[in-house]
Amino acid sequence: MTDETGAVGRTGPPPSRTRVVLGEAAARRRPADPARADLAEQTPVGEALVKGLVRAQLALAVRLSLVVAAGLGALPLLFAVAPAVGRVKVLGINLPWLLLGVLSFPFLVGVGWAYVHWAERNEQDFTAVIRRPEA
């Protein structure tokens, strides 16, 4: 007989090993309010909400990658079309060295910062729609 108090009996077999599965815990909770139920049960309303969020986030990411494509990606073409740009000196350093070796990094961080800011705002908007009491 196993011990009903929950303690492992001295004579009982050792508890069998369980496989720990990471990242599945979030899937087990049940939604409470209607909008969440729409989401969780994949009703057309829920689908439309998620599609809207995905579209907004994708549009943001694509827009910012176009900024990078225009800001950095156009440089090799510019240097090839107008070689004179490469000879311009700023503070005694040739412009391409300054642009690529120094300024490109803060530019990338700036774009990244803008993305994080706006992506979080998109998610807040989404959360606000879901949390809104019975619209």
Place this chain on the structure above:
Amino acid sequence: MNPYVVPGLVVVVLVTVGIGAYGLRFARTTSDFLVASRSVSPSWNAAAISGEYLSAASFLGVAGLILRYGVDVLWYPVGFAAGYLALLLFVAAPLRRSGAFTLPDFCQVRLRSPLLRRLATVFVVFIGCLYLVPQLQGAGLTFTTVTGGRYEWGALLVGLVVTANVALGGMRAITFVQAFQYWLKLTALAVPVIFLALQWQSDGRPAVTPPAGPVFSAVTTVVVEQDAVLDGTVTVRAGDELTFAAGERVPEVSTVDDNRDAAWLLPGGDTGLFATYSLILATFLGTMGLPHVLVRFYTNPDGASARRTTLVVLALVGLFYLLPTLYGVLGRIYTPQLLMTGRTDAVVLMLPEAALGGGHLGQFLGALVTAGALAAFLSTSSGLLTSVAGVVFTDVLHAERGGSVRDFRVATVLAAAVPMALSVYVANMDVSRVVGLAFAVAASSFCPLLVLGIWWRGLTDVGAAAGIVTGGGAAMGAVLLTVMGPPLTGWPAQLIGQPAAWTVPLAFAVMVAGSLVTKRRIPPDIGATMLRLHAPESLRL
């Protein structure tokens, strides 16, 4: 030999092991061990990711390339950093929310296909091995530079140390160890560069590109390693010793390919637009497909913090990449003999002593950069080998049917053997070039899989597999041809040497077309998967 080097290396190893042991004291559960209980703040986590990412290619290779080729190769550091922006924009938060731990896991979560999972495993192993090669090359080079021993011994020695370390569980991917390695690498480049800049000032600011071409700054003896022709006239034999006076011009050696004068200083040298754009595509899009980068994202508690972590990584990596450029440029003045021997990857290691003289300061700073280099290939190759061995362990040796620690060790040795053999074979290739090839394969296989898998409902397992096989396979073939095939010239050389510009679009196109043809195979639970990938955790669905 520099008397500070050995103590410096011993300190790095001891501190690494020490922090690792200190961290282990707090690691009680499986979750602690694997993902640090997800309680690591974004800034620590970001330093750890950067520490693992900044490899021998970044620490040694970038400066070496700049010394040799000049402004055109600045796209390497820019691309290595920008890869994290692409990761941030398209992958970071959804990937964290998917709960996938590795790329094969992601295939399982998103497309529920065991076949695709196996295909992804093949590519993870290939990319991981390819990325390990330049780490071992860097180790061999450092060994040669510091001790004067044979290159092969250094590569094999570090390969064995890392293999033993990972196989015996000596250095797990512990967040704090990797974070320490980042700050060590940054310090090891930042402190010497201050003294180097001061020395350059006090030498009267010698020109980086003197009108007559690079000149020797001091009396230098160069030992010729291969039969060659100097300046197209003088023939020299292997083993000859040539002595040059200070101020003498550095002759051009027929066996070493480098850019001089305007070609070095101004963009658009011998690398054409195609090669430049190919490199940009490979580095911008390849980072997200590297096996050791993805694992770390699971350490974040949620999608939003995965995003913030990636932003900090971008800043930390960008800060680091300001430094190798300075080494490459100053190397033009103080170590021009590397342009004759072709061992330009050694510039970071040799510059402190060459510029500051053989006194205590020069020797001490020389030991500091050597310690940083050790940290670079130890951290990256341990992280890589752990993730490749993990994938081999679960997906090749089928650990779900009761894998043992012994199997994991077998996997580690298997995963280490191939890159060690290759690193001896490709001794003469630039470190960063080989890394560029690994990025090209990652960008043509996993980048389309991740981007389309996360943002497009229509992706099917058949389409994904077809895209990976064509795009990734083409890039893989190009890499194998570059490393093992005959030397090529003209357009084929460009297409094969920098394949990303055609293999990445090919992979995307085949993946989309293949998915459109097999629409019926879209997983039925795609709506739930998209919700899981994109909905913020604060909703607690």
